[in-house]
Amino acid sequence: MSLINEIAKLKAGAGSGGGASLGNYSTPNTVEPLVAQDVILAGSSAYTNSSYYVQSSAVYRRVFNHGGGQFSVANRHYLSGSSQAQSYVQPFTVNQTNGSISIGSGAAMFNGSSNIDTGTFAQAGNYVMTQHTSGSNGNGASACTVSGNSVSGVATYFSNSSYLQPMSNNDTASIRNGSTMYMYPQAYYTSTGTAHRMCLSYNGSSISMVEGPNAMGSNTSTQYSWPIVPQFGQTSPTTSAGIRSWTSNSPGALTYLDILNTSGGYSSQVNPQTLGVGQQDSPYEGFGLELSNGRQLLYCDQGTILLNNGGTLSNVSGTADYIPKSFNNFIGLMAPGGATDTWICVSQEPNRELVKFYVNPTTYKVTILGSVPLNKYIKGGIPVYEYGHISMTGSSNQFIVLGRVMEGSPGALVQVFNNPFTV
């Protein structure tokens, strides 16, 4: 009899029609307690304690998981009314046993004497890079190494500034190859308003331009480089840094995709229409994930799935499944899921859910392993932006770290909660 009652109760909870019920607030009093929570500010004291208004934006911040419980919040901002600008990284750790947060010793990657705003971020292992504007130094990049809950190896690059005008605040393609990280800017040449091929490297102490600036025959300032979410056990893609998407001036507005390599260049250029993909007058945004066999699935164009298999692109849209993450250039809301070919992500608004899924590395079919409405852990408040953060950590990946970058304050609200996925 008790079993029958339990069935009735579960059926009611599962909703009608054989599917799952919706309505995130339909089960009150189920919000789970957090393991830990802290606001991590990322800025020198002149900024965090200043009476001046801090000029910045939530999209100028990121939260990164460097592995082993080491995290950081990266930020770009400047003080209105005071000639100070900086890019800054604030490390923090999450205890691998109890989940507690410890704030480390932060440092500026770059200090300038004027404004700083638009730019891209990338992370590969314990390296952080950002390519950005600077009112005092011109367009450039800054980087650092995060280790031992502190920052080292601070470096800046301000050569070729006229070619490095940022055109977005997106995440960008990058890869770690040995001790060198390669980041592909999403920028354009101010004199012509057109994009050029470029790649910046960081070796732990200095930044160099290892590709370009080379004219690619672009007809517009717009180019996107698609970042790749790494495989479980990796903190960077290993077989390709991703894709660079741009449009040509002859024939006009024809989009091309550069297949990026592992050493700061690209291996080939593909007209995606030859793969059966239509196009408009502008490049596609997209992102990818790297499978355990080294292949990369690329989700782009609001419905197209491309496969990069050893430097050859094919269109697998007719067989591969979609995944719950939004189609854009931000990858902070997706991370390896604690097992081979498994990831977690936060689904798109308005009903944010934490979803764990598996991708078959040869059929590209997706199995949803579990999902939990995010407001099981949070009750409104600071938005979970597309450029927020989710990842697993802990000695047995028993914790989830949610980073909610803040609009009005130079930092992020970091929340640690128990990993709900037991499958």
Place this chain on the structure above:
Amino acid sequence: MSIPLINEVAKLKINSSSSSGGGGSQFFGDGIVSKDKAQYRLSNLSTSYPNNAGASSYQRTFNHGGGQFSSAAIPFYGSSATQTQFYVQPFTVNQTTGLITQGSGTTIWTNGSGNCQSTMNWGSGGPHAFNFGQHCAPGYSGNTGIATAYTVSGNSASGTYYTDGSSGWPANGNQDAAVCISGGTYYFAPGNNYNGTPRNLAFSWNGSSISRTRNNDLSYDTSTNYVSPIVRQFGNLAATQGTLHLHRQSGARQYFNVMGPTFNIQSTVTVSSLGIPISTSMPSNMIGLELSNGKQLFYSRQWGIVLRDGTSLSNVSGTADYIPNMEAKERHFTPVAADTWICMSESSPRELVKFSINPTTYRVTILGSVPISLLTKSESISNSAANEGGVFITGSNNQFVVVAAHNTNGPNVNIMVGQHGL
């Protein structure tokens, strides 16, 4: 007896995500089982030039019944090269297995002297689909009024177009068109058109030729006017009773033209006479559903529910129920039984909802629902299908859902088929 009960408990616990931390998920559960998937390029223009398709809302997929579908687009070169074409890709969904079979893609018309398309209306009825808009019609280098009709049969398509070379009857929005059947002939009316003032514009299609059967200047005081798309009743190939045309005249007074199935104006009713308060601006379009007794219900997101009974209108907002989707998109509804439909819900998270309407009380009964992302695995794709594509029901027992999501960047469609339990 106890063993199956225990198994059922275990299954239900998994479905409600309790083992993974909580229920209420869009993604986790077995309410829809994937059957097949495909992507089609809706163009055979050269890949040496960009194949633009305009906005993604300029592409459509249609359910012609019996497992026959088609996707259509009007691709054109996005550079100085001059090519425009009306392209159709038929496909079938096996009524037993849910498997997709690609048909013969074809062009209904081509134009080598221009590369353009613009605002347009789409509609379908039975094996036919219709488009009206401003495109580079064959022989013209600029946007010209053109109506296109095609018929899909045996996984192939054929059709034709009508133009008089004039740009004087343009579409005024990208609404879905209204389609009716009368005496075996299909009639379609653009959702919104004008030539300085609105027109009573309609076309007929007999399977081989298009006629512009109405093109009358209505001399109203604003270009904004709407012919409501109308959802057919179960067993019919298209609506049979006509629809409503909402317009405005001097003094900002708003009216309904009650239209017959050939889009003939049968009567005119002042909106305010129905006890509906009106504002100075025109509200957006309505969606109509045709009931088994021939009456029609029109749902407005702004002002409520209007009943059309013959040539008479009444305001039933105080007694009739609302339906799960009041967007003016006929493609989100499939009739599956008398006075019963399955539709895509109106806002995210999108759900497939089965509902019935009592044809005399106009009360709505929700018969079941299931999140569509159980099939798509992506709410982004679910939204794309809802906004710019379509969601259809097919199968020998209406057991399959077909999701069509058109790409934002060109003439492409992504088709997903799943088996639902509604």
